[in-house]
Amino acid sequence: MLTHRTNVLFTSSDYQMLSLLAQKKKTTMADLIRKAVKKNYLKKDTSRQQLVKDIKSGWGLLKHPEIPIDYKQLINDGRRF
Secondary structure: OOOOOOOOOOHHHHHHHHHHHHHOOOOOOOHHHHHHHHHHHHHHHHHHHHHHHHHHHHHHHHHOOOOOOHHHHHHHHOOOO
């Protein structure tokens, strides 16, 4: 359910491009924009959630020293961020 509204200003050429694309795909410009936002920004949220999981799993390894820690893997994972 859509609950928030916002206004976005486009250049004439961007507006025309979105309008034509919406007609071609038989959808609305708003739907195209919502999908683009999800596609481009949801990935970042997902990677943050994965980072939290990675940190929690790493913390578990530190709490149980009898389980060997792959320090090289931890360093390489940390380089991603």
